Amino acid sequence: MAQQERDPAEERQTDRSLTMSRAMVEAIAHEMREDDEVFYMGEDVADYGGIFDSTEGLLEEFGRDRIMDVPISETAYIGAAVGAAQAGMRPIAELMFVDFFGVGMDQIYNQMAKNTYMSGGSVSVPMVLTAAVGGTYNDAAQHSQALYGTFAHLPGMKVVVPSTAYDAKGLMHNAIRDDDPVVYLFHKRLMGIGWLPAPDGPKTPVPEDDYTIPFGSADVKREGTDVTVVTLGLHVHRALEAADDLADDGIDAEVIDLRTLVPLDTETVRDSVAKTGRLVVVDEDYRSFGVTGEIVARVAEDGLADLEAVERVAVPDVPLPYARPMENEVIPDAEDITDAVRAARGDE
Amino acid sequence: MYEAMVTARQYEERLQEEYLEGKQPAFDISAGPIPGELHLAAGHEASGAGVCQHLRDDDTVTAPHRPHHIAVAKGVDLKRMTAEIFGRETGLSKGKGGHMHLFDPDVNFACSGIIAEGCPPAVGAGLAAKKRNTDSVAVAFLGEGAIDQGAFLESLNLAAVQNLPVVFVVEDNDWAISMPKDRVTDVKNGARRADGFDMPGTRVDADDAVAVYEAAREAIGRARDRNGPSLLEVQVHRRMGHFMGDPEAYRSDEDKAAAERRDSIDRLESDLRAHDVDDETIDELRSSARERVEEAIEWAKEQPEPEPAAAHEDVFSNPPSGVTDSEPNVAEPEAGGDD
Ligand SMILES: Cc1ncc(C[n+]2csc(CCOP(=O)(O)OP(=O)(O)O)c2C)c(N)n1
Numbered sequence: 001m002a003q004q005e006r007d008p009a010e011e012r013q014t015d016r017s018l019t020m021s022r023a024m025v026e027a028i029a030h031e032m033r034e035d036d037e038v039f040y041m042g043e044d045v046a047d048y049g050g051i052f053d054s055t056e057g058l059l060e061e062f063g064r065d066r067i068m069d070v071p072i073s074e075t076a077y078i079g080a081a082v083g084a085a086q087a088g089m090r091p092i093a094e095l096m097f098v099d100f101f102g103v104g105m106d107q108i109y110n111q112m113a114k115n116t117y118m119s120g121g122s123v124s125v126p127m128v129l130t131a132a133v134g135g136t137y138n139d140a141a142q143h144s145q146a147l148y149g150t151f152a153h154l155p156g157m158k159v160v161v162p163s164t165a166y167d168a169k170g171l172m173h174n175a176i177r178d179d180d181p182v183v184y185l186f187h188k189r190l191m192g193i194g195w196l197p198a199p200d201g202p203k204t205p206v207p208e209d210d211y212t213i214p215f216g217s218a219d220v221k222r223e224g225t226d227v228t229v230v231t232l233g234l235h236v237h238r239a240l241e242a243a244d245d246l247a248d249d250g251i252d253a254e255v256i257d258l259r260t261l262v263p264l265d266t267e268t269v270r271d272s273v274a275k276t277g278r279l280v281v282v283d284e285d286y287r288s289f290g291v292t293g294e295i296v297a298r299v300a301e302d303g304l305a306d307l308e309a310v311e312r313v314a315v316p317d318v319p320l321p322y323a324r325p326m327e328n329e330v331i332p333d334a335e336d337i338t339d340a341v342r343a344a345r346g347d348e
Numbered sequence: 349m350y351e352a353m354v355t356a357r358q359y360e361e362r363l364q365e366e367y368l369e370g371k372q373p374a375f376d377i378s379a380g381p382i383p384g385e386l387h388l389a390a391g392h393e394a395s396g397a398g399v400c401q402h403l404r405d406d407d408t409v410t411a412p413h414r415p416h417h418i419a420v421a422k423g424v425d426l427k428r429m430t431a432e433i434f435g436r437e438t439g440l441s442k443g444k445g446g447h448m449h450l451f452d453p454d455v456n457f458a459c460s461g462i463i464a465e466g467c468p469p470a471v472g473a474g475l476a477a478k479k480r481n482t483d484s485v486a487v488a489f490l491g492e493g494a495i496d497q498g499a500f501l502e503s504l505n506l507a508a509v510q511n512l513p514v515v516f517v518v519e520d521n522d523w524a525i526s527m528p529k530d531r532v533t534d535v536k537n538g539a540r541r542a543d544g545f546d547m548p549g550t551r552v553d554a555d556d557a558v559a560v561y562e563a564a565r566e567a568i569g570r571a572r573d574r575n576g577p578s579l580l581e582v583q584v585h586r587r588m589g590h591f592m593g594d595p596e597a598y599r600s601d602e603d604k605a606a607a608e609r610r611d612s613i614d615r616l617e618s619d620l621r622a623h624d625v626d627d628e629t630i631d632e633l634r635s636s637a638r639e640r641v642e643e644a645i646e647w648a649k650e651q652p653e654p655e656p657a658a659a660h661e662d663v664f665s666n667p668p669s670g671v672t673d674s675e676p677n678v679a680e681p682e683a684g685g686d687d
Contacts (some may be wrong), residue, residue: 047598048526071496071532072463072524100462103497138383138435140446142461195377195593321659323435323443324383329656 018206019192021053023165027172028055028092030210032062035090038176041068041077042094042130051096052132052191074104078129082111082181085127090176098131098147098185112181113156125181128172129157134187134234134284135331137196141319144327148232148283149290151183152261158182158215159261163190163236166204167259170213177212187234187284201237216263220272224254227341228272230295231282232258235332239282242337253341261291266298270306273299277308278344282337287314311340349401349557350620350630353393353613355637356417359426360388362645363416363433367592375593381649382433384446389417391555391587394612395519396421398560399487399580402568408456408473408486410466413448414519415459418489424452426644436651443654444662464490464497467516471503474512474577485513485571492581493524495538504579508545513571515564516579521586521607526598542579549579555612558619585610 018026032038040055046069049056059067070077074095081093095101101108108129115123135144152159158180162168168186175182190202221236222243229239236257243253254272258264273279279299281292292312299307313332321327363386370380377383389396392414400421403409411418419429425440432439433447440452448461456473460466470488477484494500495518507514518538522529535541542549550567552559560582567578585607589596596604617630 043524044526046526051525069527069531071527072493073496073498075498076496103462103465103499137378138446139385140444140449140461142449143385195375197376316660318659318663319444321444321654322384322432322441322446322449323439323654325653325656326443326659329659 015205016208017203018165018169019198020162020165020168020186020202021056021191021193023169023206024054024172024186025056025058026206027169027210028176029058029061031090031173031176032058032066037089038092039066039068039089040092040094041070041081043070043072043096045069045094050094052186052188053193054094054130054132054186054191074100075107078104079107079111081127081129082107082115082125085125085181086115086123090126092128092130092176095129095131097143098133099142099145101131101147101150109154109156113154116180117156124179126179128175128182128184130184130186132188133185134189135320135327136189136234138322138324138327140322144320146185146187146233146283146285146315148185148261148285149294151185152264152291152294153289156181157262160184160215160259161232161261162186162259163233163257164202164204165206167213167219167257169206170211171215171259173210174212174215178215185233189234190237199237199241201240213259215260216265217259218265218268219257219259220254220268221257222253222255224252224276226252226276227278227280227344228254228256228269228276229280229282229337229341230256230258230269232261232291233284235282235284238332238334239337241334242341245334245338246341251341251345264294264298269295270299270303273303274306277306279307279309280311280313280337280340280344282332282340283314284331285314286317287312288317290314309344309346311344313337313340349397349561350616351633351637352397352400352421353417353557353616354634355640356393356396356420357390357613358634358637359420359641359644360390360416362641364388364592366434366645371593377593382447383435386447386592387414387590388588388592389414391585391607391611392519392521393417394555394557394560394616395489395517395582395584398557398582399515399517399564399568401561402564403487404484405455406482406484408458408470408484410470410486410488411450411457411459412463412466412490412494413459413461414491415448415450419450419452419457422457423455424450424457425454426640427647428452430644430648431651434648434651435653436648437654437658438651439648442658442662464494464499466490467500467503468506470514470516471507471512474507474514474571475510477513478510478574483513483572483574485515485568487515487517487568489517489519491524492518492520492522492529492538493527493532494518495541496532501541504541504545504547504577507577508547511574511576513574514577515567515571516577517564518579518581519584520581521584523586523590523599525590525594538581539579547577547579549581551581551583553583555583555585555610555615557612557616584612587611
């Protein structure tokens with residue numbers, strides 16, 4: 001893995017742009033310098049720097065005690081992070097691909113997520129679980145899921161899904177400082193790794209100083225009056241692309257990036273729908289019982305009168321297929337989003 | 349055995365060529381005729397061949413994310429496997445599985461890309477054989493990086509207490525992606541883990557296919573005779589990166605060179621020569637392997653790609669009523685909003 005040369009002079013400029021992975025790493029390094037209790041463990045996070053560059057360069061500065069390669073034992077090391085967190089440390093545990101969650105799931109949803117509640121609030125679990133999500137590179141059903149809804153469905157964990165470098169850094173600072181367990185899901189396609197080219201959007205200017213982005217504050221990435229497109233992760237960029245295409249036809253779409261699923265900023269979404277009257281929810285996770293249904297329900301609960309039309313765009317309840325024509329079929333692209341927007345408007 | 353090993357090596361050399369097409373000069377994992385990850389097994393051939401030599405079609409094999417050498421040795425349909433890797437409609441899984449997820453029920457071969465998760469299904473195949481009173485056996489292959497995983501250890505225990513006809517084969521190539529063996533286990537001889545379950549454990553060092561063959565005969569024979577499970581650890585070497593595109597910056601040049609030097613194929617070839625097998629026979633085996641490989645690759649490349657709509661099929665063998673195979677048409681306004 002190519003160790004990127006960092007130019008300190010360049011870094012001091014406030015308008016420097018970073019890839020999403022570098023922005024995440026910058027936040028982690030900052031928190032590790034400030035607080036000796038922060039450490040990172042996972043598979044291939046030390047010498048390799050993370051398969052998706054999520055820890056690139058950290059070993060050199062912090063050494064093996066704080067950037068820990070661990071055996072392939074998700075139950076043991078994710079559970080160990082829970083234990084260390086309960087002992088007052090601030091561990092970050094990386095699950096390389098979110099698809100591997102099943103192996104350590106008991107530690108995630110019965111221990112990490114529930115110990116605060118079951119202890120009547122006397123125990124806190126200040127840890128971060130990071131994982132790479134998403135498809136679009138033909139790696140089939142065990143390495144391509146988004147699973148946003150799974151984690152958001154289970155109570156007790158905050159769930160973060162950044163879509164840009166700026167957000168990734170600010171949200172990571174929060175995640176590490178938060179006294180609760182945070183699941184931080186980064187999309188492989190957004191990281192800016194050489195072998196998995198990113199779209200243009202995620203590389204953004206990133207301030208050098210630390211800053212936080214409050215959880216539960218959705219971001220209006222594009223303002224518009226005709227239809228509200230709500231999404232997250234990679235699909236923020238696909239929705240923006242769709243919005244540009246639609247603008248050519250005089251359709252003005254508002255694009256909302258949820259940024260966190262737990263807590264969920266329902267208000268921003270409702271306000272937008274009150275303005276546009278039409279809601280399109282786009283998700284790279286499975287359609288049923290997931291993010292799209294949740295967003296529609298929340299808007300309907302309090303703003304049914306505002307809703308003229310609803311469309312959902314998501315993976316149609318099939319495991320992710322390997323071959324390209326089939327993967328393209330099930331993962332929503334910009335065209336699927338423009339189609340859904342037109343359908344919501346009742347366009348022919 | 350030599351033939352299976354040479355076929356596997358040549359097969360993967362051709363896959364490598366095809367994989368890199370469209371990924372040069374800049375490596376983009378999703379470009380080219382074979383997208384996704386590709387884990388090649390050069391240096392692992394002795395274990396697949398030495399073990400599968402003793403297996404019949406009705407014996408079950410579960411393979412991990414590095415499956416080709418085992419699949420070749422188990423007799424998986426080479427053409428349809430290749431078509432699968434190329435993501436074609438006539439592939440083993442109609443293009444739904446890809447290289448880490450090869451399923452060939454005709455020879456009872458299955459894969460999983462999740463570390464150690466092929467072990468429990470192998471135990472299940474052993475359980476079925478016991479319940480049905482047949483003499484078929486099951487073999488689970490895994491890497492040395494997988495032996496810390498609960499699924500492996502729990503499977504050893506279940507197979508032992510149920511006295512099931514299962515053989516666990518650990519391929520020790522010293523590396524789990526970037527993690528050297530000594531950073532993930534203090535037990536250098538993985539076969540010793542068998543002691544904890546009161547089953548026989550054997551380790552074969554030095555990439556010796558003949559020794560693997562002998563040890564596997566013992567373990568598989570034991571399982572077939574209903575004398576219970578065993579563990580076999582085989583020293584192999586990883587001659588390449590973990591996956592195609594792995595720059596291996598974590599690995600020293602000496603280690604790479606050592607892996608290249610210890611080639612089980614070269615070793616078996618000298619063994620054969622020492623037993624008076626002549627050059628002509630060896631050349632014949634090599635060229636017939638090359639022909640088979642070439643034929644499979646050419647055939648696969650001519651196969652059609654799946655229709656996009658096929659993505660909606662096969663979620664269930666027996667789709668519940670109300671579940672359709674086709675996607676609701678979201679773009680159809682007269683349907684009155686979707687669903
Ligand atoms: C449960 C799970 N954790 C992590 C991974 C990622 N992963 C894929 S291969 C691999 C290393 C496996 O090493 P080993 O078992 O020694 O097999 P080898 O690749 O060396 O053949 C890892 C960590 C995975 N696929 N599944």
